[in-house]
Amino acid sequence: GENVEQHPSTLSVQEGDSAVIKCTYSDSASNYFPWYKQELGKRPQLIIDIRSNVGEKKDQRIAVTLNKTAKHFSLHITETQPEDSAVYFCAASRRGGSYIPTFGRGTSLIVHP
Amino acid sequence: DTAVSQTPKYLVTQMGNDKSIKCEQNLGHDTMYWYKQDSKKFLKIMFSYNNKELIINETVPNRFSPKSPDKAHLNLHINSLELGDSAVYFCASSLDVSSGNTIYFGEGSWLTVV
Numbered sequence: 331g332e333n334v335e336q337h338p339s340t341l342s343v344q345e346g347d348s349a350v351i352k353c354t355y356s357d358s359a360s361n362y363f364p365w366y367k368q369e370l371g372k373r374p375q376l377i378i379d380i381r382s383n384v385g386e387k388k389d390q391r392i393a394v395t396l397n398k399t400a401k402h403f404s405l406h407i408t409e410t411q412p413e414d415s416a417v418y419f420c421a422a423s424r425r426g427g428s429y430i431p432t433f434g435r436g437t438s439l440i441v442h443p
Numbered sequence: 444d445t446a447v448s449q450t451p452k453y454l455v456t457q458m459g460n461d462k463s464i465k466c467e468q469n470l471g472h473d474t475m476y477w478y479k480q481d482s483k484k485f486l487k488i489m490f491s492y493n494n495k496e497l498i499i500n501e502t503v504p505n506r507f508s509p510k511s512p513d514k515a516h517l518n519l520h521i522n523s524l525e526l527g528d529s530a531v532y533f534c535a536s537s538l539d540v541s542s543g544n545t546i547y548f549g550e551g552s553w554l555t556v557v
Binding site for chain 1: 476483484485486488491499533540542543545546548549550551
Protein backbone atom coordinates (compact mmCIF):
# COMPACT_ATOMS: atom_id res chain seq x y z
CA GLY A 331 0.00 0.00 0.00
CA GLU A 332 0.87 3.68 -0.11
CA ASN A 333 3.32 5.16 2.39
CA VAL A 334 3.51 8.92 2.90
CA GLU A 335 6.39 10.48 4.80
CA GLN A 336 6.12 14.10 5.95
CA HIS A 337 8.84 16.44 7.23
CA PRO A 338 9.47 18.29 9.40
CA SER A 339 7.22 17.26 12.28
CA THR A 340 7.54 20.76 13.78
CA LEU A 341 8.38 24.03 12.04
CA SER A 342 8.84 27.32 13.82
CA VAL A 343 9.14 30.57 11.81
CA GLN A 344 8.92 34.30 12.34
CA GLU A 345 5.96 36.20 10.97
CA GLY A 346 6.67 37.20 7.39
CA ASP A 347 9.06 34.32 6.70
CA SER A 348 8.32 31.49 4.30
CA ALA A 349 7.53 27.93 5.39
CA VAL A 350 8.04 24.74 3.42
CA ILE A 351 6.66 21.32 4.30
CA LYS A 352 7.77 18.28 2.31
CA CYS A 353 6.16 14.92 1.66
CA THR A 354 7.27 11.81 -0.20
CA TYR A 355 5.07 8.97 -1.39
CA SER A 356 5.81 5.41 -2.43
CA ASP A 357 3.05 4.40 -4.88
CA SER A 358 3.81 5.60 -8.41
CA ALA A 359 0.09 5.14 -9.22
CA SER A 360 -0.87 7.96 -6.84
CA ASN A 361 -2.31 10.88 -8.77
CA TYR A 362 -3.97 13.20 -6.28
CA PHE A 363 -2.21 15.09 -3.50
CA PRO A 364 -4.29 17.22 -1.13
CA TRP A 365 -3.13 19.30 1.82
CA TYR A 366 -5.26 19.75 4.92
CA LYS A 367 -4.92 22.36 7.65
CA GLN A 368 -6.05 21.64 11.21
CA GLU A 369 -6.21 24.56 13.61
CA LEU A 370 -6.05 23.85 17.32
CA GLY A 371 -9.21 22.11 18.48
CA LYS A 372 -10.76 22.17 15.01
CA ARG A 373 -11.35 19.74 12.17
CA PRO A 374 -8.89 19.20 9.29
CA GLN A 375 -9.93 21.19 6.20
CA LEU A 376 -8.66 21.08 2.64
CA ILE A 377 -6.57 24.13 1.73
CA ILE A 378 -5.07 23.16 -1.62
CA ASP A 379 -4.57 20.12 -3.80
CA ILE A 380 -2.64 19.10 -6.90
CA ARG A 381 -3.10 16.39 -9.48
CA SER A 382 -0.37 14.47 -11.20
CA ASN A 383 -0.84 16.21 -14.54
CA VAL A 384 0.49 19.54 -13.18
CA GLY A 385 3.74 20.48 -11.48
CA GLU A 386 2.67 23.51 -9.47
CA LYS A 387 -0.46 25.19 -8.22
CA LYS A 388 -0.84 28.51 -6.39
CA ASP A 389 -3.58 30.08 -4.33
CA GLN A 390 -2.61 33.48 -2.92
CA ARG A 391 0.11 32.86 -0.30
CA ILE A 392 0.12 29.09 -0.58
CA ALA A 393 1.51 26.92 -3.35
CA VAL A 394 2.09 23.24 -3.87
CA THR A 395 4.71 21.66 -6.11
CA LEU A 396 4.88 18.09 -7.34
CA ASN A 397 7.84 16.10 -8.65
CA LYS A 398 6.45 12.82 -9.99
CA THR A 399 9.85 11.42 -10.89
CA ALA A 400 11.16 11.83 -7.37
CA LYS A 401 7.75 11.09 -5.86
CA HIS A 402 7.67 14.11 -3.64
CA PHE A 403 5.45 17.14 -3.20
CA SER A 404 5.75 20.24 -1.06
CA LEU A 405 3.60 22.95 0.47
CA HIS A 406 4.96 26.49 0.39
CA ILE A 407 3.52 29.29 2.50
CA THR A 408 4.89 32.79 1.89
CA GLU A 409 4.59 35.85 4.15
CA THR A 410 3.46 33.70 7.05
CA GLN A 411 1.01 35.14 9.55
CA PRO A 412 0.16 34.01 13.10
CA GLU A 413 -3.16 32.61 11.83
CA ASP A 414 -1.18 30.18 9.67
CA SER A 415 -0.19 28.40 12.89
CA ALA A 416 -1.76 24.94 12.68
CA VAL A 417 -1.01 21.29 11.92
CA TYR A 418 -0.70 20.61 8.20
CA PHE A 419 -1.27 17.16 6.70
CA CYS A 420 -0.30 15.99 3.25
CA ALA A 421 -2.03 13.02 1.65
CA ALA A 422 -1.83 10.90 -1.47
CA SER A 423 -4.40 8.79 -3.29
CA ARG A 424 -4.26 6.80 -6.49
CA ARG A 425 -6.32 6.48 -9.62
CA GLY A 426 -8.79 3.68 -10.05
CA GLY A 427 -10.54 1.40 -7.63
CA SER A 428 -11.48 2.08 -4.06
CA TYR A 429 -8.47 3.82 -2.66
CA ILE A 430 -8.61 5.85 0.53
CA PRO A 431 -6.11 8.74 0.82
CA THR A 432 -3.07 8.00 2.95
CA PHE A 433 -2.15 10.87 5.27
CA GLY A 434 1.30 11.98 6.38
CA ARG A 435 1.93 12.28 10.10
CA GLY A 436 1.44 16.04 10.13
CA THR A 437 3.61 19.14 10.60
CA SER A 438 2.98 21.53 13.44
CA LEU A 439 3.66 25.04 12.08
CA ILE A 440 4.20 27.78 14.63
CA VAL A 441 4.38 31.38 13.38
CA HIS A 442 5.81 33.77 15.96
CA PRO A 443 4.55 37.38 15.82
CA ASP B 444 -26.45 23.61 7.69
CA THR B 445 -23.45 21.66 9.07
CA ALA B 446 -22.16 19.30 6.40
CA VAL B 447 -20.81 16.51 8.64
CA SER B 448 -22.10 16.49 12.19
CA GLN B 449 -21.18 14.13 14.97
CA THR B 450 -22.35 13.77 18.56
CA PRO B 451 -21.35 13.94 21.29
CA LYS B 452 -18.50 16.45 21.01
CA TYR B 453 -17.09 15.53 24.41
CA LEU B 454 -17.35 12.21 26.18
CA VAL B 455 -15.76 11.25 29.50
CA THR B 456 -16.36 7.69 30.61
CA GLN B 457 -14.93 4.96 32.78
CA MET B 458 -12.95 1.95 31.63
CA GLY B 459 -15.12 -0.98 30.74
CA ASN B 460 -18.11 1.08 29.66
CA ASP B 461 -19.75 0.91 26.24
CA LYS B 462 -20.32 4.13 24.29
CA SER B 463 -21.52 5.27 20.87
CA ILE B 464 -20.71 8.22 18.65
CA LYS B 465 -23.20 9.21 15.98
CA CYS B 466 -22.44 10.80 12.63
CA GLU B 467 -24.58 12.25 9.88
CA GLN B 468 -23.74 13.99 6.61
CA ASN B 469 -26.12 16.10 4.54
CA LEU B 470 -23.88 16.41 1.48
CA GLY B 471 -25.38 13.51 -0.42
CA HIS B 472 -22.02 11.72 -0.37
CA ASP B 473 -21.69 8.00 -0.95
CA THR B 474 -18.63 7.39 1.22
CA MET B 475 -18.14 7.88 4.95
CA TYR B 476 -15.18 7.31 7.25
CA TRP B 477 -14.08 7.10 10.84
CA TYR B 478 -10.61 8.41 11.71
CA LYS B 479 -8.84 8.27 15.07
CA GLN B 480 -6.46 11.09 16.01
CA ASP B 481 -4.19 10.37 18.94
CA SER B 482 -2.23 12.77 21.11
CA LYS B 483 0.54 12.91 18.49
CA LYS B 484 -1.99 14.20 15.95
CA PHE B 485 -1.66 11.23 13.61
CA LEU B 486 -4.86 10.74 11.56
CA LYS B 487 -5.45 7.00 11.35
CA ILE B 488 -8.21 5.57 9.16
CA MET B 489 -10.35 3.06 11.04
CA PHE B 490 -13.28 2.28 8.76
CA SER B 491 -14.78 3.35 5.47
CA TYR B 492 -18.26 2.67 4.13
CA ASN B 493 -19.50 3.21 0.61
CA ASN B 494 -23.28 3.20 0.15
CA LYS B 495 -23.71 1.45 3.50
CA GLU B 496 -21.20 -1.27 2.62
CA LEU B 497 -17.95 -1.71 4.54
CA ILE B 498 -14.98 -1.23 2.21
CA ILE B 499 -12.10 -0.52 4.59
CA ASN B 500 -11.54 -2.11 7.97
CA GLU B 501 -8.07 -1.35 9.21
CA THR B 502 -6.47 -3.21 12.08
CA VAL B 503 -8.91 -2.07 14.72
CA PRO B 504 -9.91 -4.11 17.79
CA ASN B 505 -13.26 -5.80 17.32
CA ARG B 506 -14.50 -3.81 20.33
CA PHE B 507 -15.10 -1.10 17.71
CA SER B 508 -18.17 -1.75 15.60
CA PRO B 509 -19.37 0.69 12.95
CA LYS B 510 -22.96 0.71 11.74
CA SER B 511 -24.35 2.44 8.67
CA PRO B 512 -28.17 2.36 8.61
CA ASP B 513 -28.13 4.43 5.40
CA LYS B 514 -25.50 6.23 3.36
CA ALA B 515 -26.00 9.48 5.29
CA HIS B 516 -25.20 7.94 8.67
CA LEU B 517 -22.20 6.11 10.08
CA ASN B 518 -22.23 5.45 13.80
CA LEU B 519 -19.39 4.05 15.90
CA HIS B 520 -20.00 1.81 18.90
CA ILE B 521 -17.17 0.97 21.27
CA ASN B 522 -17.41 -1.87 23.80
CA SER B 523 -15.35 -2.35 26.95
CA LEU B 524 -13.53 0.97 26.68
CA GLU B 525 -9.83 1.03 27.54
CA LEU B 526 -7.52 3.89 28.54
CA GLY B 527 -5.81 3.67 25.14
CA ASP B 528 -9.07 4.46 23.38
CA SER B 529 -8.78 8.06 24.58
CA ALA B 530 -8.46 10.14 21.42
CA VAL B 531 -10.35 12.42 19.08
CA TYR B 532 -12.59 10.51 16.68
CA PHE B 533 -13.42 12.22 13.39
CA CYS B 534 -16.25 11.20 11.16
CA ALA B 535 -15.81 12.25 7.52
CA SER B 536 -17.38 11.87 4.11
CA SER B 537 -16.47 12.20 0.44
CA LEU B 538 -18.42 12.14 -2.79
CA ASP B 539 -17.37 8.56 -3.52
CA VAL B 540 -14.25 6.41 -3.37
CA SER B 541 -12.67 7.76 -6.54
CA SER B 542 -9.31 9.44 -6.25
CA GLY B 543 -9.44 13.19 -6.13
CA ASN B 544 -12.40 13.72 -3.86
CA THR B 545 -12.18 16.12 -0.95
CA ILE B 546 -12.71 14.58 2.46
CA TYR B 547 -15.04 16.63 4.66
CA PHE B 548 -14.46 16.10 8.36
CA GLY B 549 -16.87 16.49 11.22
CA GLU B 550 -15.91 18.58 14.25
CA GLY B 551 -14.57 15.59 16.14
CA SER B 552 -15.59 13.74 19.28
CA TRP B 553 -13.15 14.04 22.19
CA LEU B 554 -13.24 10.73 24.06
CA THR B 555 -11.54 10.48 27.45
CA VAL B 556 -11.48 7.14 29.22
CA VAL B 557 -10.66 7.30 32.94
